Amino acid sequence: xxxxxxxxxxxxxxxxxxxxxxxxxxxxxxxxxxxxxxxxxxxxxxxxxxxxxxxxxxxxxxxxxxxxxxxxxxxxxxxxxxxxxxxxxxxxxxxxxxxxxxxxxxxxxxxxxxxxxxxxxxxxxxxxxxxxxxxxxxxxxxxxxxxxxxxxxxxxxxxxxxxxxxxxxxxxxxxxxxxxxxxxxxxxxxxxxxxxxxxxxxxxxxxxxxxxxxxxxxxxxxxxxxxxxxxxxxxxxxxxxxxxxxxxxxxxxxxxxxxxxxxxxxxxxxxxxxxxxxxxxxxxxxxxxxxxxxxxxxxxxxxxxxxxxxxxxxxxxxxxxxxxxxxxxxxxxxxxxxxxxxxxxxxxxxxxxxxxxxxxxxxxxxxxxxxxxxxxxxxxxxxxxxxxxxxxxxxxxxxxxxxxxxxxxxxxxxxxxxxxxxxxxxxxxxxxxxxxxxxxxxxxxxxxxxxxxxxxxxxxxxxxxxxxxxxxxxxxxxxxxxxxxxxxxxxxxxxxxxxxxxxxxxxxxxxxxxxxxxxxxxxxxxxxxxxxxxxxxxxxxxxxxxxxxxxxxx
Ligand code: FES
Numbered sequence: 001x002x003x004x005x006x007x008x009x010x011x012x013x014x015x016x017x018x019x020x021x022x023x024x025x026x027x028x029x030x031x032x033x034x035x036x037x038x039x040x041x042x043x044x045x046x047x048x049x050x051x052x053x054x055x056x057x058x059x060x061x062x063x064x065x066x067x068x069x070x071x072x073x074x075x076x077x078x079x080x081x082x083x084x085x086x087x088x089x090x091x092x093x094x095x096x097x098x099x100x101x102x103x104x105x106x107x108x109x110x111x112x113x114x115x116x117x118x119x120x121x122x123x124x125x126x127x128x129x130x131x132x133x134x135x136x137x138x139x140x141x142x143x144x145x146x147x148x149x150x151x152x153x154x155x156x157x158x159x160x161x162x163x164x165x166x167x168x169x170x171x172x173x174x175x176x177x178x179x180x181x182x183x184x185x186x187x188x189x190x191x192x193x194x195x196x197x198x199x200x201x202x203x204x205x206x207x208x209x210x211x212x213x214x215x216x217x218x219x220x221x222x223x224x225x226x227x228x229x230x231x232x233x234x235x236x237x238x239x240x241x242x243x244x245x246x247x248x249x250x251x252x253x254x255x256x257x258x259x260x261x262x263x264x265x266x267x268x269x270x271x272x273x274x275x276x277x278x279x280x281x282x283x284x285x286x287x288x289x290x291x292x293x294x295x296x297x298x299x300x301x302x303x304x305x306x307x308x309x310x311x312x313x314x315x316x317x318x319x320x321x322x323x324x325x326x327x328x329x330x331x332x333x334x335x336x337x338x339x340x341x342x343x344x345x346x347x348x349x350x351x352x353x354x355x356x357x358x359x360x361x362x363x364x365x366x367x368x369x370x371x372x373x374x375x376x377x378x379x380x381x382x383x384x385x386x387x388x389x390x391x392x393x394x395x396x397x398x399x400x401x402x403x404x405x406x407x408x409x410x411x412x413x414x415x416x417x418x419x420x421x422x423x424x425x426x427x428x429x430x431x432x433x434x435x436x437x438x439x440x441x442x443x444x445x446x447x448x449x450x451x452x453x454x455x456x457x458x459x460x461x462x463x464x465x466x467x468x469x470x471x472x473x474x475x476x477x478x479x480x481x482x483x484x485x486x487x488x489x490x491x492x493x494x495x496x497x498x499x500x501x502x503x504x505x506x507x508x509x510x511x512x513x514x515x516x517x518x519x520x521x522x523x524x525x526x527x528x529x530x531x532x533x534x535x536x537x538x539x540x541x542x543x544x545x546x547x548x549x550x551x552x553x554x
Contacts (some may be wrong), residue, residue: 002068007075019072019182020048020060028074033200034152038257038356039161045090045152047112048083050074060390080116085545087117093128093175094201095147096121103202105215108209109150115397123379133178139187140457141261142196142204146178149203155179155195162258162354165189173228179203190352193265194258197247198260208265209245218244219462224448226319226441227263228351228363229370231450234259236442236461243270243442245460254450256355263351274425275437277404277467289435294469294477300434302481304391305336311416314341317396318365321446321458322372323494326502327475328395329487335482341380345370346400363451368400372449375503388414395471397422397429404428438471439464445491446472447505455508456494 001012004019006026013022019040023030033045043063050061053071058078073079091113098104133146156168156179167187171180181187187195196204218237225232225246233256235244246267247260278297279289305312314332316325332338346366354360374380392415402408409427412418418436429435442461449455464470469477472491479485489497492510499505 002066002070004066004069005071007073008310011068014392015066019050019052019059019064019066019070022066022070023050023061023074029115030061030074030301031116031489032062033107033108033112033150033450034154036154036157036198037259039154039157039198042153042157045150046086047083047116049086049334050079051076073491083112083116084118087113088152090288091117091121092123094150101148101202101477101547102205102210103148103199111301116301128175130178133180137207138181139192139499141193141206141211141265141479142187142209143207144180144204145202146180148201148465148529149179149481150201151177151179152200153179154198154200155204158195159187159189159197162194163189165193168195190260190262191354193259193261194248195347197257206245206270213239213244219461221459222249223441223461224367224368224456225259225263225266225451226365226448227266228261229365229368229451230254230351230353230361230363231368231454231456232259232353233456234263234265236270238442238461241462241465243267252356253358253452254355254361254454254456255353258353258355259352260351261347266521268443272424273437273440273465273468275429275435275468276465277424278437281437283431289433292465297434297436298478298481301393301419301436301478303417308390309336309338311390312336312338313387313392314338315384315392315394315399316341316343316373316378317394317399318343318367318370318373319396319399320369320373320504321444321491321508322376322449322455322505323367323446323491324375324395324471325369325376325378326498327472327479327494331475331479331482331484333377335484340377341395342381342384343370343373344379344381344384344400346381346402358452361451368449368450371451371453372455372502375449375505376498384412386411391415391417391419394418394428395475396420397426397432397435398424420473423468436474437468438474439468443468444472447495449504453504455504458509 002015004022006023006028009026013025020030020035021199030048036040041062043060046060048061049058052059068437073229096464098110130146135145138144159168160166167181167185168179169182170177177387193206196206215237220235220237223234223236225234233251235249239243246264249253250257278294280292280297280300281287281289307352316328328341332341347364351363352360397420404426406427409431412432418432420429420432421436421438422429423438423440443464445460447455447457476485476487476489478488495510
């Protein structure tokens with residue numbers, strides 16, 4: 001570690017840190033554009049200027065390695081004047097259209113113009129235009145607008161150094177330079193939308209989120225992507241019960257600063273809620289299902305099960321949180337006496353993400369929590385057995401893609417009574433006798449265990465519509481009918497009850513860092529990165545649902 005003095009404050013930083021990182025560690029905010037903790041240093045934007053004692057010329061701090069005893073002066077007149085000059089130079093050719101730019105609110109140019117720019121513009125000439133290179137899709141998810149580019153090269157370096165696909169480059173020269181794709185090649189890789197994340201301005205934005213919501217209206221809730229077992233840490237960004245986007249949250253040992261496009265664009269699907277009330281088919285056979293209340297629905301489930309508990313079969317799901325899986329397993333074992341519930345996971349296609357600790361890590365399961373479910377007492381099977389029980393209870397009607405296949409469903413429909421937890425309609429819910437409406441990922445609280453065995457917590461982003469319940473609440477209310485559970489238990493209560501019996505959970509605390517994707521074994525350098533070096537979306541402090549949301553504009 002090196003001892004560095006920044007504006008009179010002494011900090012210890014890793015020997016491989018640079019002066020910009022030392023300033024951030026000392027709490028001195030040095031504006032920057034091209035620096036990113038996971039990309040190579042290019043010193044391109046000249047925004048991070050500081051003075052270093054003993055060095056005659058002013059320096060771009062991101063290009064200066066620290067040394068023990070270094071003295072950095074980040075707030076001198078000379079440093080501030082240099083940053084002013086850089087901002088003025090950038091703004092000469094940047095459109096002054098923050099009110100209609102979708103990056104407004106999370107734009108480093110906007111932030112730095114306020115914090116480090118001149119109060120007035122000294123130019124009134126029309127800004128540079130790039131007809132044909134503005135508001136143009138350059139891949140399936142990314143829209144480019146080169147009138148806004150400040151040539152920081154973050155996106156080019158991201159495609160070269162992180163995805164190693166190299167789709168982006170500079171074309172043209174001098175004042176005409178723009179970032180574009182190599183001829184004929186789309187920006188189309190597994191992580192392409194992360195190129196928009198690293199863009200500090202509005203030059204690259206994602207097609208799926210563009211102009212859907214002003215970012216300052218969005219509430220942020222920490223969660224974990226449920227697209228595969230890697231378990232990328234995400235922020236669910238939502239407003240008025242609508243999920244607008246997922247952004248990656250920094251977790252150096254899991255997904256670092258990134259997430260794949262497949263996981264990111266699962267967000268829209270969370271807004272679908274086909275079942276708003278329990279539904280029940282009274283007479284069996286061909287009768288239509290009708291809507292009912294929870295009391296009648298759960299009483300009917302209990303009555304069906306109690307007819308002959310030896311002929312009840314329960315199927316779980318790797319989309320359940322570990323707490324929900326533990327309740328399901330406990331209910332089956334202790335109250336229903338039907339043995340361990342089975343579950344199966346769809347395999348493929350292979351997903352991958354790059355992180356600081358492992359390089360690339362891979363996921364091949366299409367669900368987030370098979371390890372947690374096994375630890376909680378569910379039995380993994382590669383294919384479900386073809387027994388025909390009297391009652392089949394399925395705790396997730398979308399546990400597999402096969403649930404959309406009428407032939408597969410016909411096999412499950414052999415049961416006399418088919419009960420499902422469901423959010424979206426498919427062939428399995430069409431066939432079911434009792435449908436219990438449940439919340440999506442954004443309505444749940446609990447933990448998942450990822451491919452590396454890390455226990456990661458998800459928080460409730462959106463409280464579901466009044467009659468919809470979480471799987472946890474459904475299981476608690478069902479279990480209460482056998483006096484097995486208390487309906488007032490929260491996910492945290494269940495977490496604490498199951499800790500002793502679930503492998504990997506002993507010693508963890510509900511609020512510990514280990515549960516938010518930052519494992520305790522994190523290296524000092526990695527911790528240092530997480531502790532606020534980078535202000536990209538997703539690194540900010542996360543609010544609890546809704547209550548801290550800013551007021552709507554009139
Ligand atoms: Fe240092 Fe760009 S030159 S952040």
